Amino acid sequence: MERDTNNLRKCCTDETMAQKLKVLAIHGYRQNAETFRAKTGSFRKMVHKWAQFTYITAPHKVILVDDTNDLNNESEPDIGQSKDEEQYGWFFNRDDKTFRGIRKGGPAIGFEESVKFIESVFEKEGPFDGILGFSQGACFVGLLCDLQQRGLINFRFNFAIMSSGFKSGSLPHLKYYTDRINLASLHIFGENDNIIPTEMSEALSNCFDEPIVVRHPGGHYLPAAAVQKPDYQKFFKLQLLQKQYGEQYMEKGGFI
Template sequence: MMANETAAKSTKSSPTPAVEPESKLKILALHGYRQNGDGFKSKLGSFRKFIGKHAELVFVTAPHIAPPLPDSEAGTEPDPAQRSWWFNKDDGTFKGTNKNGPAIGFEDSLKLVEKVWKQEQCCGLLGFSQGACFVGLLCDLSARGMTSIKPEFAVLSSGFRSGSLVHLNCYETKVQIPSLHIYGEADEIIPKEMSMALADTFTDPQILTHPGGHFLPAQASQKQTYVEFFRERLQFHLEAQEIENATAANSILVDDSGPAGNGVHDDDDDDDDSD
């Protein structure tokens, strides 16, 4: 009898420990046209300090090298440090205000960010200029189940709607996740009206304006907005993780009870304990 009891106990798997919740948000950061991940990280030094208690940024570099500037000397080689997520002009360049053009290389960039998103286990998106345009597209694609990226929130600085023909149907339904939209009143590269139009594709967008031009501001006057936004996002993220862990723990208890409720289950069930 004692041997049978011992055998029964040995076949019962020990409860899988709950996964410790992440203490910070992990956010995929997408740079602008003719930028790269390292340069974008350098530019956001003050911003990263503001949000460092609540969030960590994961920087990725676009896969496409931008061509030399139009006023470059003949024979100038492309600068590998100047990157683009896609090109929306037939000459293989990009301009935010261009309409009804192609989206050359977009699918390659989509595959890249999907890979990094999964590897880094990110939960939010941040983008600047072309990167913010990309973030807007990713949010829409996610809502329609057309990408593996599932952002909980998004931050878009100097963003705009893509004018590429293949993207024109991406803004028919409003995105239902929390979003912070940042733009400069004096932005001459992406006029504020374009950023406002992108913000209008989100439900209840939070707007932060500044008197400057084409950059993501990180001054004392913006700090409170950033801190409060990311603190709230972290709170919701941790609460969701707690619910997920509790659900997983309850599932394990149900599995451990066995089909007859005697704490014994078949060998085939052991693999399920790791889910």
């Protein structure tokens, strides 16, 4: 027990933590910070040497409805949704304050408030090197990437990871995605995802310059099997090297 405590102290000192990438984790629709953290435990273990994650809960509570088609969980028993009253979302794309990723048209209720919320998180808990998003969270991350490129947000991040992501079909968001986004990006999606079809995730990845794509044979989840491990670790290693190189360059009086 004493040995484990010593190892914990050694790996979690201020010095070693400062060497890791700080990543903000954005959950999916009907999830919260706790459920998303639980669902991504294996993923975190794969990259814990290079990254630490901060999980947050969206500001908008999901209204439970009887129409299961609006709950985004048909044909798949467990996609990581939270239980009962602890379900949250980043915005809604119908006036009854529900959301479905495959919807086209409609509003983006609560989107601006969520952007302001992320700004406050960066101010209080940041800076963050990158952002990880799943499903609606990945859609939201994609929009944040576009906003950053346009200079419309007051915080910055250097990479984005989008699992089961897609382009928002909300009418207020159609003005985005017009220019390719110059940002390091990792896109993860399943070939048998019956919540967000593969072509929707591909369309989001095509919005980025030189996107890195990881396909898996499964459905609507962030996979963490041995076959994905090399791709994940390679991506995080590269981002950390670029961060460290940039910091050393600035210390020597260079300009980036």
